[in-house]
Amino acid sequence: MAGSKTILFVEDDKPIAEMYSRVLEREGYQVEFASNGTEGLQKATSKHYDLILLDIMMPEKTGIEVLDELRGADGSGSPDTKIVILTNLAQDKTSQEALKAQADGYIIKADIVPSQLASIISKLL
Amino acid sequence: MKHAESELFRRQTLALFFIVSIVPALIVGAVWYAYSQTTVLNFLILDFNSFVFPVIMVGIVPALILSFIFAEILTRPVREIHAAIQRLATGDFSRQFKGDGQGEFNEISVALDQVSRKLEQTLSQAFSETALIKAERGKLHSVLNSMSDGVFALDRSGRIVLFNKAASEITGRSITEVAGQLAEKVMPFRSDGELVMTRWLALGAGAEHKVGQWKGLELYSADGHSLIVDVEAVVLKDDPNGIAALITFHDLTKSHQLEEMKIDFVALAAHELRTPLTEIKGYLDILHTEAKGLTKTQQQFLSQAMSSAAQLGDLMHNLLNVARIEHGEISYQTDVVDYRSLIIDTTATLQTHATQQKRTLTLDVPKQPLAILADQSAIVEVIDNLVANAVTHTKPDTGKIYISVIAHRTNIETTVTDNGSGIPRHALSHLFTKFYRVNELKSTSRGTGLGLYICKSIVEAHGGSISVESVEGEGSSFTFILPRSTIATKASSTNNKLTITKGAHGWIKNHTVR
Numbered sequence: 001m002a003g004s005k006t007i008l009f010v011e012d013d014k015p016i017a018e019m020y021s022r023v024l025e026r027e028g029y030q031v032e033f034a035s036n037g038t039e040g041l042q043k044a045t046s047k048h049y050d051l052i053l054l055d056i057m058m059p060e061k062t063g064i065e066v067l068d069e070l071r072g073a074d075g076s077g078s079p080d081t082k083i084v085i086l087t088n089l090a091q092d093k094t095s096q097e098a099l100k101a102q103a104d105g106y107i108i109k110a111d112i113v114p115s116q117l118a119s120i121i122s123k124l125l
Numbered sequence: 126m127k128h129a130e131s132e133l134f135r136r137q138t139l140a141l142f143f144i145v146s147i148v149p150a151l152i153v154g155a156v157w158y159a160y161s162q163t164t165v166l167n168f169l170i171l172d173f174n175s176f177v178f179p180v181i182m183v184g185i186v187p188a189l190i191l192s193f194i195f196a197e198i199l200t201r202p203v204r205e206i207h208a209a210i211q212r213l214a215t216g217d218f219s220r221q222f223k224g225d226g227q228g229e230f231n232e233i234s235v236a237l238d239q240v241s242r243k244l245e246q247t248l249s250q251a252f253s254e255t256a257l258i259k260a261e262r263g264k265l266h267s268v269l270n271s272m273s274d275g276v277f278a279l280d281r282s283g284r285i286v287l288f289n290k291a292a293s294e295i296t297g298r299s300i301t302e303v304a305g306q307l308a309e310k311v312m313p314f315r316s317d318g319e320l321v322m323t324r325w326l327a328l329g330a331g332a333e334h335k336v337g338q339w340k341g342l343e344l345y346s347a348d349g350h351s352l353i354v355d356v357e358a359v360v361l362k363d364d365p366n367g368i369a370a371l372i373t374f375h376d377l378t379k380s381h382q383l384e385e386m387k388i389d390f391v392a393l394a395a396h397e398l399r400t401p402l403t404e405i406k407g408y409l410d411i412l413h414t415e416a417k418g419l420t421k422t423q424q425q426f427l428s429q430a431m432s433s434a435a436q437l438g439d440l441m442h443n444l445l446n447v448a449r450i451e452h453g454e455i456s457y458q459t460d461v462v463d464y465r466s467l468i469i470d471t472t473a474t475l476q477t478h479a480t481q482q483k484r485t486l487t488l489d490v491p492k493q494p495l496a497i498l499a500d501q502s503a504i505v506e507v508i509d510n511l512v513a514n515a516v517t518h519t520k521p522d523t524g525k526i527y528i529s530v531i532a533h534r535t536n537i538e539t540t541v542t543d544n545g546s547g548i549p550r551h552a553l554s555h556l557f558t559k560f561y562r563v564n565e566l567k568s569t570s571r572g573t574g575l576g577l578y579i580c581k582s583i584v585e586a587h588g589g590s591i592s593v594e595s596v597e598g599e600g601s602s603f604t605f606i607l608p609r610s611t612i613a614t615k616a617s618s619t620n621n622k623l624t625i626t627k628g629a630h631g632w633i634k635n636h637t638v639r
Contacts (some may be wrong), residue, residue, distance in 0.1 A: 013400065019407040052554060057396065065194055088399035090445070090630065092456045093390050099458075105633035110399035113410035 005125050006030045006062055008049040010040030011086075012058045012065065016109070016123035020053075020086075024121070028048025046071055047083055054103075056087040057093065063087065064094070067101045075102040082124055086117075154618055202230035206237060213241055216248070251338040275354075279308050279370040283328050286368065295354075295376045308372070312354055314342040326360060328369045334362040341377065353377045359467035388454055395445050402441070406434045440632070443575040447559065450582045457500035457586055461612050464495040464504075464537055468530060471508050482516050484524035491532045494612040502630055503583045504607070510576040511541040511603050518545035518601065536589070536609055548595040557581040580605070 007029050011017040014035075021031045032049075036042035038060040044052055052070070054063035063085055071077045084105035085098045095106045104124065105119070134489045140159040146152045207472045269276055275292030277285055285308055296312070303311045309323045316339065339356045354374040361368055409431045420425065449455045472488045479486040498505075509529075515526040524545065531538045535573055548556065548563060555561045557616055562574040577591075584605045595601035 014405055016400075016407070019404065019411065022411060050337060084633070085631075089392065090395065090399075091388075092449075092454070092458070095631070096458065099632075100612045105631065107631040107633070108399070109403040109404065111442075111630055114407050115410055115414065124633060125167075 004034070006048070008032050008034060008040065008043055008052045008098075008103055010034045010044075010052065010058070010063065011055045012036055013055070020114050020117060023118050024102065027118045027122070029121070037063065037066045040098055041066050041069055042077045044078070044081070051082045051084065052123065053086045056085060056089050064101060067098065067103055068082040084121075084124070128331055156570055202234065206230070206233060209234075209237060209241070212245065229545045231458055259320075271377075275374045277303075277308070277312065277372055277377070278368045279326070279328065279372070280367055281328055281332075281369045282442070283307050283309065283323070283326065283369075285311065287364035292374075295352065295374070296344070297350075302347075312344065314339065314344055314354070314374075316342050317341075319421070322356070322358060322372075324372055324585070326358065332360050332362060332369060335360045342374075344374070351378075353381050384452070388452060391445070391448055395441070397567045402434065402438055406431070406438065409434060409594040443579060446579050447575050450579070455582075455586075456501055457583075459498050459500050459587075461610050462498055462499050462501050462504075464499075464530070464607070465490055465493070467501060467504060467506065468539070469526070471505050472528060475509065475512050479512070479516060479526065482524075484519055484526055486528070487530045488510070488530075490528075490530040493532075495530075495532055496539055496612060497537060497587075497607050498588055498610040498612070499607065500583075502632065503589070504632070506585050507580045507605060508539075508541075509579050510607075514576065514603075515541055515543035515545060515601075518547075519543050532609075534609075536606050538604060538606050540602055542600065544600040546570045548593070549597050549600050553593060553595060557591065 005028075007024060009017055009021060009024075009031055011020075011033070012035050017020050017033055017035075020032070024031050025088060031084070032043065034043050036059045040052075040054070040058075041051075041061060044066070054066055056063040067083055067085070069077075070081070083102075083103040084107060085103050086107050086109055087094075090108050098106045105120070108122065140157060142158075143156040144152055145154045145156060179399060269287075270290040272289060272291050276289040277292050277297045277422045278286070278287035280286050284305050285303045286305075288298075288303050298311060309320060313320055314322050321339055321342060326332075337358045337360075341571055342354050342356050344352045344354050354376055356372065356374045358370060358372045360370050407476075409427065413427055416423075416427070446455070468488065468490055472486065476486050512526060512528070516524070519526065525543065527542045529540050529542070533541075552561075555575050556563075557580075559578045560574045561578075581591050584607070587607055589607040590603060591603065591605040593601060593603050
């Protein structure tokens with residue numbers, strides 16, 4: 001089943017992107033990458049993904065800005081795509097911003113290992 | 126007589142005539158002196174040069190001199206008095222009046238002297254009072270203008286009548302610019318864009334004496350910069366000087382900026398620390414799953430590295446959490462949560478860990494849903510911490526951890542009991558203190574001594590309490606009480622956020638549960 005699911009991973013840190021993708025691909029997901037916010041937004045608007053994993057601190061556009069643009073002003077944009085923030089920013093205010101902007105999740109990278117991310121995604125999709 | 130009479134009258138005579146009277150009303154007679162005119166004229170004309178003139182000169186000159194002297198004697202005191210009065214008029218009280226020791230002038234000068242001294246006294250008193258008032262006003266001025274807080278005063282119509290230097294410096298508005306202006310126009314303190322003080326002040330007739338305080342109000346400086354200020358206002362009732370309100374404000378902008386920079390720095394530093402940790406943990410996890418043919422020792426090394434990485438993560442999390450608690454930066458996102466499903470979920474995740482560590486973990490919980498108003502991940506952290514402590518202080522195989530939940534009418538009591546090493550009596554009262562560790566030097570257990578401090582902070586922030594009972598060598602029992610919510614959870618009693626995993630502090634919206 002997982003094989004039919006597509007994931008867009010927007011992350012500027014290559015070792016981290018490779019680390020997660022290794023596990024996600026092993027689980028059968030189709031993973032595509034974008035290395036900054038602008039590229040991520042471009043890919044997300046040109047093709048459908050079941051899940052978008054968004055880093056926050058990236059060049060050009062932050063993950064929150066990408067989330068804002070994807071969900072739109074009324075928060076109803078891209079209704080068939082789950083968007084999860086995957087960051088190491090653990091501030092409450094950032095987490096609340098993501099919640100307001102209609103993210104489906106907020107995960108702190110350092111708190112989990114790749115296999116845990118895979119199990120969270122399997123519950124979500 | 127008749128003849129003599131006629132003779133006398135016929136001739137030109139020079140006569141002198143006196144009326145003799147005893148009292149003005151009773152005339153008793155008259156004396157008549159008469160001389161022949163010729164005789165008199167002869168005498169006057171012939172003897173004027175030789176006799177009358179010298180006589181006149183001898184009489185007049187001394188008279189003139191005398192009169193001058195007398196005039197001098199008579200007018201000197203008058204002039205002196207005049208001069209003295211003029212000196213008085215110019216405020217010179219230094220010279221006393223010199224009387225001549227007798228007569229009316231002396232009395233006048235003595236009286237004037239008294240008046241002068243009295244006047245001098247009164248005036249010098251008045252002067253010293255004025256000087257005192259001036260000095261006081263000067264002091265008040267210095268105090269007002271050396272204050273770092275802005276101070277301004279309003280009259281009954283709400284117009285500014287006093288504006289100190291700090292007020293000028295903070296707002297960038299000069300006293301001349303604001304004097305007589307309505308406070309709400311030039312000094313509009315706002316909270317969330319709303320004017321806060323005008324209505325509260327309610328100046329004018331019948332204003333009541335009161336004191337008000339506001340924290341973190343917004344104010345714009347003359348050049349349009351946004352300021353953050355704490356404000357204190359006093360409304361004065363019937364002030365004799367016409368001051369109706371006194372307002373003090375403290376500029377927090379700089380300290381706010383500093384505080385935000387500090388928080389931002391900590392957040393950034395934490396982010397930078399977490400990034401390598403993510404990779405260490407992540408790649409160890411991949412290695413652990415994928416590595417084939419490792420010797421038992423190599424696998425042990427790997428496990429040790431993984432457990433240390435996890436520990437480093439917990440340590441960082443706790444240290445940062447304490448910093449956030451200390452700075453008041455933690456904001457708990459409270460929702461109505463079913464505590465029953467929360468503790469069942471949490472225990473299930475902890476169960477895996479406990480089984481790995483060869484401890485028995487059991488849970489006893491009421492059957493009905495238990496609504497609490499809580500930040501779910503914070504409460505999960507409390508349970509995590511208490512169970513992790515229980516695991517640490519019990520032994521493998523024999524270690525038993527028992528979680529019991531009792532629902533009271535207004536609150537919910539959760540107890541985590543273990544059969545571990547217990548806590549010495551002397552340590553019990555310090556247990557929830559920051560950085561406290563029971564065996565500081567023996568280092569029998571690892572940890573920062575922050576876990577229980579964080580638990581206490583979280584429970585108290587939820588309006589609850591935490592306590593401990595322990596017998597050394599027999600075990601410990603930690604109890605925390607949380608107030609029940611008056612709002613019931615939804616019938617399905619599922620929480621809207623999913624617990625990610627043990628020790629993880631993000632959230633996942635629970636879309637899949639229906």
